[in-house]
Amino acid sequence: MISKSNIIDRFTSYVTIDTESNPESETTPSTKKQWDLATKLADELKVMGMAEVEIDENAYVMASLPTNVAHKVPVIGFVSHFDTSPDFTGKGVKPQIVEDYDGKDIILNEDLDIVLSPDYFEDLLQYKGQTLITTDGTTLLGADDKAGITEIMTAMEYLINNPEIPHGKIRVCFTPDEEIGRGAHKFDVEKFGADWAYTMDGSQIGELEYENFNAASAKITISGKIVHPGYAKDKMINSMYIAQDFINSLPRMETPEHTEDRQGFFHLTQINGKVDETVLQYIIRDHDKNHFAARKEMIEDLAAEINSQHAREAVKIEIKDQYFNMKEKVEPVMHIVDIAEEAMKAVKVTPIIKPIRGGTDGSQLSYMGLPCPNIFAGGHNFHGRYEYVPVESMIKAVEVIVKIAEITSEKYKD
Secondary structure, three states, X not given: OOOHHHHHHHHHHHHOOOOEOOOOOOOOOOOOOHHHHHHXXXXXXXXXXXXXXXXXXXXXXXXXXXXXXOOOOOOEEEEEEOOEOOOOOOOOOOOEEEOOOOOOOEEEEOOOOEEEOOOOXXXXXXXXXXXXXXXXXXOOOOHHHHHHHHHHHHHHHHXXXXXXXXXXXXXXXXXXXXXXXXXXXXXXXXXXXXXXXXXXEEOOOOEEEOOOOEEXXXXXXXXXXXXXXXXXXXXXXXXXXXXXXXXXXXXXXXXXXXXXXXXXXXXXXXXXXXXXXXXXEEEEEEOOHHHHHHXXXXXHHHHHHHHHHHOOOOEEEEEEEEEOOOHHHHHHHOHHHHHHHHXXXXXOOOOEEOOOOOOOHHHHHHHOOOOOOEEEOOOEOOOOOOOEEEHHXXXXXXXXXXXXXXXXXXXXXX
């Protein structure tokens, strides 16, 4: 039996540690504070009795649970990331426990009039009667992906304490910087040594995913000319106006708030502007490889057009690929998805197989030789003040991990 109080205590101890990553940093991890949780996790793994516990110079934490069966079983892995998104502050997280949720509005912060309401977030209603963990409305929660870490840690502890459950060797890894697209950049797949793995990084209970966006970032630097406004006639060039033209020239309905399923988008994430220079930060996403290439080409063509209008290089672009759709790498080994689906059904979770409108470490790992589908971690409304996670969903995720280990062992039994 998975202890609810153990899950809550472990999860809250993780989310109260600030691990926000920084896309502007060139180091790994991108912020020193990520070491705080990485070190804590390594220590906890040692205390619970995991083997081969190590933390490398880039804060990647790896450990093993040795096999407890005599027959040969493929080595499987479970992966989660400990950084949180720079989209919203993760400093000073104050998790709130909502017991026996009644299906009504949840007051996150009375003083600031911040309310988590099922009128807007309808998914809340499927968790009536359950225990929810929310924010206090001033930070994100960090269920993405500290819920996944909680589940992996708890599952390993459960298997150690219940040796009658058969399993092969299991590897676990906790990574930095996933939220800025670099979670797997320095992941040592050979050292990890798993035949396949699963990221515990999905959202609502039941999610099972082996398709994700192709992803790129785009930095658009627009140069102007600053002149005293009193003498600016035919001399000043305001880069912010050029930036406005650039933004408005991209398809307005191809943005996150207007797309769904496998539809791609351009997402403007940040603007820093002055008269003489404006910098736009975009992310580009599409499930289809050809459409993805076309989106990057559209950015380049738009920059060229604006430059021709101004008869100079007013717009400079820098596009960086971040990760690719893992479907191409997972489909040849679909049995690893089948095992996860079977495990969910065995613990009475209805699988929801769908494409990810995002990415996980698993997408990069799959291209690095480690096929790695994604499984639900249970949270909702990631990267913002309305984030929450049902404790019962985390418990079910633990049960899924344990069952995957058991089913894998049984399938390879002589």
